[in-house]
Amino acid sequence: MDPAIDVQGLRKSYGSFEAVRGISFEVARGEVFAILGPNGAGKTTTVEVLEGYRDADGGTIRVLGMDPATGGSAYRARIGIVLQASGVYPYMSVREAAELFAGWYPNPRPVAEVLEAVDLGEQASTRVRLLSGGQRRRLDVALALVGNPELLFLDEPTTGFDPGARRGAWEMIAGLAETGTTILLTTHYMDEAQALAHRVAVMRAGEIVALGPPATLGAGGRPQIRFELPGDADPHELAALAGGVIVATGDRLVLEVDEPTEPVHRLTGWALERGVTLERLEVVRPSLEDVYLALTAEDA
């Protein structure tokens, strides 16, 4: 089957600023795909090209077999969009807003069922302007779902949420994924991508710097041996002894190695011969968060 999203060499500039610099990725039908990156990395620009809001400057883009730039109403009938900030008629009730949106789509889902799915069933008669921030966000999701989309775009769906509300939103999104809806979400929360996505593309400065399932991205980090440098020891000599690469020096030496067993043995042997101790010795494998920070760190 065709992929839901097929992006090859997407470019987009605003004036002289290159927001997206020729990225490529595919999203399979039924997949939850996250674009992870700091603010200004080009996530929202990428998503807005796919949603049909912006024309790309270059590259080929196929979404659900159509070109978003020219797909028009027929294309928008098949997608659901949750923008970073989207207002809804404040003087309508939740149910009225959902029914209005449902009427815009060729084969909508039942409104009551959708409101139930986002846990707004009890607020159906409440005016939109009286909803809390989290409830409004859930209404945004309901309005994106009510058209029965094949593909759902979620642009930073939990930014500004408290931890409890985030957890609730995650459960809701995971529930949607189980029904087979393809989901493209952007986030700058690493744990969000890890919890929800089958695959993650890490973006930095308009480029994809890593792409794969969250587990493999985390495993890309090599183990590190860290300890306080004793006395006047030469960090380069110790690095050569351990067969590792110096990541950081100073009071504490951090060495990156392929496999820590033998290097640790050599280093502790070296310390015992001299009768010194390696204070605060530890062997750590970087978390996905460390990998993410390393991938997206601005070059000094």
Add this chain to the structure above:
Amino acid sequence: MSSERSERVAAPPVPATARPAGAGYGLRRYLRQVTAEQRVYWRNGASAFFTFFLPILFLVFLGLFGRDRIVDGRPYADFFVPGMLGMAVVMTTFAGLAITLVIRRERGMLKRVRGTPLPPIVYLGALVTSTMIVLALETIVVLFLGDLAFGVPLPSHWYEVIALVALGAACFAGLGIAVTRFVPNAEGSSAVVNAIYLPVLFLSGAFFPVHGLPEFLQWFADALPLTHLLDAMRAVFIHGGIGRDELQGLLVVVLWGVGGAVVALRTFRWEPFGG
């Protein structure tokens, strides 16, 4: 690819093929949209007061204040009843549409609508239609109050009044949509729009005659569409119909309307300016 993934692929969502078609569907969708706009208009009390009740309130105030006054050799009421019809046109179409659209644009409501299959023309068309319904009701109230409370009977050529209200509405709706391009945020929208139409109401002679103006202001007033709309309106009320002079003046209204429509079509933005 995992077996879990295969399962997901095996159960795709229902594709959007069952597409209701035909003129009936388009019309129903449009009417439903107009109904929704009417509902939110009347529920927003502050905005309904501003655009619907304020001209009526002015009519009542001017009527009480100007009782027994003579303007240009005639009862003041003959002057201000057509004037308040003009104010109603400007408030509902120009001020009402401009402020509503700026607020919706800045809140992201317009952008959100652009991401749905609803054609933009249906959305905007329904909003304009809803505005015209409000103006029609307001016109009826002003005409009735003018007749019953202030002794200004409905002119024999009442259909010319309707035609003038419609022409003014078309002109000022175009200008109201056009001006949104120049109002960058929702907070300032009321202030900017007020700063435009309030001087226009005074200079065009909605409240009192302006022939005592300095020459440059008189020249400015003659360039404004409302001046000529009100001249024509008063001709219908006082002289029983529109003459050649008034028809020429209405050309100014048409020119402003066309200009507004062109600017509106070329510069209208669906996305917020602010971030």
